[in-house]
Amino acid sequence: MADVYAPLRANVGMMGQILGDTMREHLGEAFLDKVEQIRQLAKQSRRGDESAREQMLALLTALPDEELAPFAKAFNQFLNLANIAEQFHTISRNCDELVCVPDPVEQLLGRILGGKVDADAMLETLQTLDIDLVLTAHPTEISRRTLIQKYSAVVDCLQEMENPLLTEQEHKSVMLRLRQLIAQIWHTNEIRAERPTPVDEARWGLSTIETSLWQAIPDFLRQLNDKVEERTGVQLATDIAPVRFSSWMGGDRDGNPFVTAKVTAEVLDRNRHAAARLYLKDIVELVNELSMEQANAELMALNPGSREPYRDVLRGLRQKLRNTIDYLNARIEGHQPEVSRDSIIWEDADIREPLQLLYRSLCDCGMRLIANGLLLDILRRLACFGIHMLRLDIRQDAGRHCDVIAELTRYLGMGDYAHWEEHEKQAFLLRELANRRPLIPVSWQPSDEVAEVLKTCRLVASQPQQALGSYVISMASHPSDVLAVLLLLKESGCSYPIRVVPLFETLDDLNQAASCIQALLDIDWYRGYTKGMQEVMIGYSDSAKDAGVMAAAWAQYCAQEQLVKVCRKAGVKLNLFHGRGGTIGRGGGPAHQAILSQPPGSVDGRIRVTEQGEMIRFKFGLPKLAVQSLALYTSAVLEATLLPPPEPKQAWRECMQRLAEDSVLAYRGIVREEPQFVPYFRSATPEVELGKLPLGSRPAKRRVDGGIESLRAIPWIFAWSQNRLMLPAWLGAGEALKAAADRGDMPLLKEMERDWPFFNTRISMLEMVYSKAEPNLASYYEQCLVPSELHGLGKKLRQRLALGIEAVLELTGSDSLMAHTPWNRESVRLRNPYIDPLNFLQTELLARTRKEETPSAPVQLALMLTIAGVAAGMRNTG
Numbered sequence: 001m002a003d004v005y006a007p008l009r010a011n012v013g014m015m016g017q018i019l020g021d022t023m024r025e026h027l028g029e030a031f032l033d034k035v036e037q038i039r040q041l042a043k044q045s046r047r048g049d050e051s052a053r054e055q056m057l058a059l060l061t062a063l064p065d066e067e068l069a070p071f072a073k074a075f076n077q078f079l080n081l082a083n084i085a086e087q088f089h090t091i092s093r094n095c096d097e098l099v100c101v102p103d104p105v106e107q108l109l110g111r112i113l114g115g116k117v118d119a120d121a122m123l124e125t126l127q128t129l130d131i132d133l134v135l136t137a138h139p140t141e142i143s144r145r146t147l148i149q150k151y152s153a154v155v156d157c158l159q160e161m162e163n164p165l166l167t168e169q170e171h172k173s174v175m176l177r178l179r180q181l182i183a184q185i186w187h188t189n190e191i192r193a194e195r196p197t198p199v200d201e202a203r204w205g206l207s208t209i210e211t212s213l214w215q216a217i218p219d220f221l222r223q224l225n226d227k228v229e230e231r232t233g234v235q236l237a238t239d240i241a242p243v244r245f246s247s248w249m250g251g252d253r254d255g256n257p258f259v260t261a262k263v264t265a266e267v268l269d270r271n272r273h274a275a276a277r278l279y280l281k282d283i284v285e286l287v288n289e290l291s292m293e294q295a296n297a298e299l300m301a302l303n304p305g306s307r308e309p310y311r312d313v314l315r316g317l318r319q320k321l322r323n324t325i326d327y328l329n330a331r332i333e334g335h336q337p338e339v340s341r342d343s344i345i346w347e348d349a350d351i352r353e354p355l356q357l358l359y360r361s362l363c364d365c366g367m368r369l370i371a372n373g374l375l376l377d378i379l380r381r382l383a384c385f386g387i388h389m390l391r392l393d394i395r396q397d398a399g400r401h402c403d404v405i406a407e408l409t410r411y412l413g414m415g416d417y418a419h420w421e422e423h424e425k426q427a428f429l430l431r432e433l434a435n436r437r438p439l440i441p442v443s444w445q446p447s448d449e450v451a452e453v454l455k456t457c458r459l460v461a462s463q464p465q466q467a468l469g470s471y472v473i474s475m476a477s478h479p480s481d482v483l484a485v486l487l488l489l490k491e492s493g494c495s496y497p498i499r500v501v502p503l504f505e506t507l508d509d510l511n512q513a514a515s516c517i518q519a520l521l522d523i524d525w526y527r528g529y530t531k532g533m534q535e536v537m538i539g540y541s542d543s544a545k546d547a548g549v550m551a552a553a554w555a556q557y558c559a560q561e562q563l564v565k566v567c568r569k570a571g572v573k574l575n576l577f578h579g580r581g582g583t584i585g586r587g588g589g590p591a592h593q594a595i596l597s598q599p600p601g602s603v604d605g606r607i608r609v610t611e612q613g614e615m616i617r618f619k620f621g622l623p624k625l626a627v628q629s630l631a632l633y634t635s636a637v638l639e640a641t642l643l644p645p646p647e648p649k650q651a652w653r654e655c656m657q658r659l660a661e662d663s664v665l666a667y668r669g670i671v672r673e674e675p676q677f678v679p680y681f682r683s684a685t686p687e688v689e690l691g692k693l694p695l696g697s698r699p700a701k702r703r704v705d706g707g708i709e710s711l712r713a714i715p716w717i718f719a720w721s722q723n724r725l726m727l728p729a730w731l732g733a734g735e736a737l738k739a740a741a742d743r744g745d746m747p748l749l750k751e752m753e754r755d756w757p758f759f760n761t762r763i764s765m766l767e768m769v770y771s772k773a774e775p776n777l778a779s780y781y782e783q784c785l786v787p788s789e790l791h792g793l794g795k796k797l798r799q800r801l802a803l804g805i806e807a808v809l810e811l812t813g814s815d816s817l818m819a820h821t822p823w824n825r826e827s828v829r830l831r832n833p834y835i836d837p838l839n840f841l842q843t844e845l846l847a848r849t850r851k852e853e854t855p856s857a858p859v860q861l862a863l864m865l866t867i868a869g870v871a872a873g874m875r876n877t878g
Contacts (some may be wrong), residue, residue, distance in 0.1 A: 005826055007092065011085040011158060012830070016078055018179050022186045027070055034059065034067075035074045042833040060841050068845070068862035075838050076869030077185060079831060083618075083872060084151050086827060088158045091624040104592065104635035105224060109231050117642050119232045125641055126228070129242035130575075130606035131633050134393060134469070135208070135616055136248040137201035144192060145204050148617060150185050152211055154178065155622055191864045198259045202249040202267040206274045208616055209389060213245070214278055216626035217384045218377035223627065224634065238359060238376060239352075241383035242634050246469040247271075247390040248610070253456070254395045254474045261455035266332060268392055268467055273328040275389035279351060280321040282378050287314045289374055296364040299357055310361070313354050320345050348386050348466060355379055391469035394460060395503075396453065398473050398481040404450045405429075405484055411444055425480035429487050430525060440491050457492035465496045470577070470608075472537055476502030477509050479520045486529065497529055501577060505539030507547040507664070510555040513538075514562030521570040534567055535608070537577035545716055548667030548732035553762055554660040560602040568601075577608035591619075591629070595636035597761035600647055603640035609633075614871070645757045652752050655745055656759065659736040666800075667732030676793045683786045684778070684794065685719035686846055686867060721874050722867060723781040724774035724839060727797060733766055734804020741807060749811050763808060770805045771817040771828055772874065777839050784843040785850070835873035842866035 024032045038059055044052035063071055112122050157178040161171065196204070220243075225236045250267025253259035290310035303312045324344040330337040345351060355378060362371035406418035409428075417425065432439050446454065460468060471489070473481050485500045504513040517536060520526050538559060543552035560576060567574035580594070595603060611619065620626040648656070670677055682688060720727045740749055752759040775798040782794040805817065818825045845863040849855040855863075 008085055008089040009830075011088065012082050015081040015085060015154075015178075015182065018182045019074070019077060019081060019186065021179070022183045023070075023074055026186065031067065031070065035071065038071075038837050039075075039833060042836045045836065046832055056837065057840060060837065061844050063841075065856060065858045068841075068858055069865055072838060072841060072862045072865035072869060073186075073190070075834050076190065076865050076872060079834050079869055079872040080147075080151065080185075081154070081182070082831060082834070084154050085158070086830075087618065087622065087625060088155050091622065091628070092158070092162060103223075103227075103631060105631050106227055108635040108639050109227060112639075112642055113231055115643075119234075122638075122642065123228070123232060123234055125605055126242065126638060127237060127240060128605055129634065129637055129641075131243045131637050132246055132391075132469070132606075132608040133243060133633070134246040134248060134577075134608060134610045135205045135390065136252065136610050136612045137196075137198075137205060144188075144190060145207055147185060147188060147190055148207070148621065149211065150181055150188070152622065154181050154185075157181065190868060191861065198250050198256070198263050199266055199270070202247070202270060205247055205249045205616070206271065206389065208620055209245070209385070210274065210278065212620055212623050212626050214381065214385075215623045216620070216630065217243075218380045219623060220627045220630040220634075221380050222377075224631075238356070238379045239383040241380070242637075243630050244384055245390050246393055246608075248393050248395060251392040252395040254397050260452060261459045264392070264394070264456065265459055268388070268463065269328050269331045271389040271392065272387060272467070273325060273332065275385060275387050276321050276324045276328065276345065279345075279378070279381075279387075280318065280325065282374065282381070283314055283318050283321060286374055286378065287311055287318065290314065290358065290362075290370070292362075292365075292367065292370070294365045294367075296361040299361040302357075310358055313358060317351065317354055320350065345387055347464065348382060351387065352379070352382055355382070386466050388464075388467040392467065393469040393472055394456065395472040395474060396456070398475050398477070398484075400449070400453050401473070401481070401484040401488060404446070404453050404488060407446055407450050408440065408444070411446075412441075422478050422480055425478075426483060426523075429480060429483040430523065432487055433483065433490060433525060438491065439487070454488070454492065457488045457494070460489060460498065461492040461494035465498070468498060470499040470501040470535055470537075472501045472503050472577075474503045474539075475505060475509075477504070477512065477516065479516055479523070479526075482520060483526070486526075497531060499533075499535045501535045501537050503537040503539055503577075503579065504559065505542035505546075505579075507543055507551065507555050510538070510543055510552075510559040513559045514566050517563060518566045518570075521566065521572060527570065527572070530572055532572055533575060534572045535575040535577055536563055537579055537608075539579045541579065541717075544728065547664045548671075549729060549765075550663035550733040550736055550762065551660040551667065553758075554656050557599055557758055561599045564599065564601045573604070573606075574602070575606050575608065576602055577610075579610050580612075592632040592636040593757075593761050593764065595633070595640055596645060597757040598640060598645075599758075600644035603637055603644075605637065605641045607637055646755075648756055648758070651748060652756055652759070655740065655748050655752065659740060662739045663732035663736035665732075666735035670731060670797070670800075674793065676790050680786060680790045680793050681719070683790070684725075684781050685723045686842065686863075687715060687719035689846065689849070689863060690715050690719055690722075690867070718871070722839075722842070722870050723778050724772070724870075725778035725797065725801070726769050726773040727801075729769040730766060730773070730804050731797075731800065733762075734800060734807050737807035737811065738803055741810060746810065750813075753811055763811060766804070766808055767812070767817050768821075768824065770801070770808060771825065773801055774839075775801055777836065780840065781843050784847050831873045835870055838866045838869040838873070842870065 020032055020036070023035065038056055041052045041056035041059070045056055109122075113119060157174050160166070160174045161178075166174070221236070221240065224242075229235050250259065250264055253264075291308065292310060293307055295309040299309050299313070300306070303309050306312050320343065323339070327337055327339050327344050355375060359371050359375055359379065362368065362375070402418055406416055409415055409417040417428070420428070440454075460471065471485055473485060476482065482500050482502055489498065489500075502513075502516065504510050504516075513536065517534065521530075521534065538556050540552065540556065543555060546552070547555065563574055563576070576598075578594075591609065595607065618625075619629040717728050720729075737749070740746070753763050754760070779794065779798065782791060786794060809815070809817070812819075814820075816825075818828075842863065845859055845866060848859055849863060852859075
């Protein structure tokens, strides 16, 4: 049988060779020999050669200070190049059927139109699909923007080299460019000197759109249109936008004191500025293309006698876009320029209506072929991105709104809102929402924290509705949490009904979510405010941190089921917002599979999902990859709407409930009740050191003096992925499965795994996590870093891991993990010899830094590089 991974290995080998040449030229033959020797020893160690492991450890611990950072960098960059090769392999001409699955939209249309759904129903659903992908800047995206751009250029070179018609000279030219790029990557410092600001993070998000999604959206919609037209004979509308994008970058102020109203205002201007620049580039190109003279009466009436009617309209647009860019430049620089309403682009219609006029004229005059070129691409970009590029969500903790109203009621002599009962809070808030007089006195001088919340509300009120997405309330648990925001927005002069979205995060809050929404929808005033649409956000990260992945997943499922029933009864449409992270422990995993595993009725043609950190780059960083990801999302939401999964059997529910109860007890028994757990966690992982890294703009903890409960879900999971135990992604699940098997439920579990998408997805995710876990490496961290009196707990945790793996293999009937997904297994296998040395070196560096009051700069830099390298190798790390 042919080696289906040969092209992938060839690219990995070629780029590794070039990286080696670059290192030799920079640091000499002896350094490269040492790197290669350690790489070979790591491979032998993987095969069980104990002497090779000892030799590798001896070499690593003997590295002089000046070689620490270059060595870490060597393995780090090899892993980055391996990631690039793997990404490219999924879109290359040489991709095999094991990796490159058939187009999901094509497959779905075949199933739908050949089955119970007629073409009209499918077209109607497709036309109204509302998939909102919300980009978030979590600190697990370690790569700097300049390096990401170079990685993208490397892919361009790999793509060119697949051209069978390249001449020898052309091939040499591409190879030279590839060598130059890899040299640039090697000589660029990959660790940021300073923590990124929220504005930096927002600019990083914009770069993904500029370099990839701007092209991918029209490409995807053209392919989608072709497939639909081929099967139904119907063309999709010019303004179809099944997928849109929002952002939390610059709007998420929950626990981040650096996101202020001023920062949010700048990010909104920068988003709009980026859109104007890209539209200007498109319009300049369109001016060159639309040179034709023939036009319909509607267009000719604008410019009677014009010989270039299309260009006349476009030149006017071009000037407005230039004026808009100048206006926004001035605002970003801190000025408040005055402009006339008709001189710049104020709203989508200012671009859309002239372009639609040109489109109609071309079609009327028999030039549909021309109309469906760049002009249609621009119309579809406009439908997706608007003139604001990304709709910005605002997120704030419920307690901050409570503080504002409590301080205000105390000032007004009305009592202390914070100490009122829930029914008293609701009565007060509804009374004030209906009252026409202002509540906030002009003379009131609130505290700085309260003033900042009010500034944010006034900023929201000053923005056009199209610039903003939702106002998300984290740690929401009561109807008053929502009503408080609505009152603050009303008092700030907000004239439009922004979506105010409660985020239910803990296990208790998920269990109470439906009753909270029920209470809100029972309020006549509130139900009128919703205008028939209620958005609710389900938190994956904090619920998993609170209860473990198995219990959290079941609580999320049940909450969605109950929310669907509540909203249906109230005659309100439900839009679920899934706050998923990149890892399994934060609700991550393949999006297509995740969407199809949701409760029936919960995906009714619409969904919002967060895309975080490094997963944005892995899914959307290249135009062809982005097209694949857009197709997966679209097909999954279409399928979940038209062919929803079956209702789970009562026996499945009862079994799942018992699994959840057993798993949360097992999880909390360790994380909350084991007195040695916190000291073990802090010593066995680089959690403390992670807080010092310049990874993201947000502090690692909600409270500086807090323990595990205040630690954010991201560093909590990131730390465990570094020592390769992956504990938050599996703890509690294996114990519950083993208990079910011991009760004689294995036949039922097998039936659930086979027939219930929700349960099948959970088991599949567990398999992936278990395959990435490395108990031997975790044990090495323990030996080097953990006090001996805590070693018993480490042994217990590794026994729990082994028990879980055994339970999953018994359930799936396989001899090995991920037997049904060889591509994923190969991906993990390919990386291990390069991640292992970084892990071993990391333990050495952690041991050194913890003994020294002020570790040397080379040691600190090397430690950061090992953390970045392990993150690159593990990919979905936080």
